[in-house]
Amino acid sequence: MPLSELLQRADLYSASRLHNLDDARRVARRRLPAVVFDYVDGAADDEIAVRRNRAAFEAVTFRPQMGSGMLAPDLSVSVLGRDLAFPVVLAPCGLVRLLHPDGAVGVARAAVSRGTISTLSTVAGSSIEEVAEGAGVPMWFQLYASGGVEEAGEIIKRAFAAGSEVLVVTIDTPTLGNRERDVRHGVAPPLRVDPHNAVPLGLQVLARPRWAVQLASTGLRLSRRGAGPSSPGSGMLQGVASPFSWSDVAALRQLWPGRLVVKGVLTAEDARRAVAAGAEGIVVSNHGGRQLDGAPATLRVLPEVVAAVGDEAEVLLDGGVRRGAHVVAALALGARAVLIGRPYLYGLAAAGERGVVRVLELLETEMRRTMTLMGCGSVKDLGPDWLGEPHSC
Helix, strand or coil: CCHHHHHHHHHHHHHHCCCCHHHHHHHHHHHCCHHHHHHHHCCCCCCHHHHHHHHHHHCCCECCCCCCCCCCCECCEEECCEEECCCEEECCCCCHHHCCCCHHHHHHHHHHHCCCCEEEECCCCCCHHHHHHHHCCCEEEEECCCCHHHHHHHHHHHHHHCCEEEEEEECCCCCCCCCHHHHHCCCCCCCCCCCCCHHHHHHHHHCCHHHHHHHHCCCCCCCCCCCCCCCCCCCCCCCCCCCCCHHHHHHHHHHCCCEEEEEEECCHHHHHHHHHCCCCEEEECCHHHCCCCCCCCHHHHHHHHHHHHCCCCEEEEECCCCCHHHHHHHHHCCCCEEEECHHHHHHHHHHHHHHHHHHHHHHHHHHHHHHHHHCCCEHHHCCHHHECCCCCC
16 A cells, blocks of 8 residues: 555544544644654744633633524624634644645634634745645635835735635734743744754654655755745745834825724724724734734623724634634624634644544534534624623633
8 A cells, every 4th residue: 555545544543533622732742753743833932822712712601592402503703704604714824735745725624624724824834826726726825024014015915816715914013022941942933943942853854754654755845935925834944033113004005995804902902903904803822822922812802892993894813722612602702703723723733634524524523513412503693691700711
């Protein structure tokens, strides 16, 4: 049997063994070299913000309505003009191809197969054209451009031509956060291999032969080299820091023909600035705790942002989502949908495209079960009345 088929069968078996998202994380930790796992799993400084995200969801209490007889809740939702089967979108993430050869193409295919959307990062390791051809459209594209609006203009032309419907502008990355797990591996951002860290990282790779064999088949090296910002999605972590101002966002709004989303908003004031700059969508996000440590939990500030923009923009949330019940809680507080990052990356590392599909299946199944137990017939009916007072963790 060819090696490629053996690896595919192994991925199918691994995916069948994932019963929740923590299972995916455990398998990913076993499969990946420590430097790669810590790049995905880690956060900035003392990792306070990432823990706050999780704690906010753990503090949620539901107020179920018993006896409704509701057994088949409707999870479908419209997000920025696109109908989705359920309200979970795959967030933009860097270095996706380092986790599994299926890479961003496999992630996009998995999203399409479950009736939702994936967002390709400028630094995912695959070009927008490659992903569009391999997975089809629709998709979203997230922009990094250290060279400012002029450089961004060329990138987003290609993204739109390839079929991207939504441009996601990340506003919270004027510089990179201090991700100390990476520093301890000798790969201070941007992630790269040089003569100073090649030997210890080489030992990590040798300890993960399956990962090494899979990645060798793609010819991908753990380095900073790539086609750079002129090739959207193909640079590794070149030019990630993008000090966009609100005037830059307004300029991008004029250049981009599709819908525009601003990601990284944590206050009512910035939400209003995003709308004033022309955003049709806002992602309440603290970058998964990877930028400003000590930032608030996104679930905590979600109601403030929703109240600030009203019907002027759709509000989405990311950060800390690990269960379908977490998605329900975010929607009850006003989010149109949630984005997930680390969960699908764990699935990808554990079992490739099939692992991403499995992560989405788990969240959808958990959502459906949670809403059935709550007696809620549709995500459109969710609101604050379905939640009780948060309990202390």
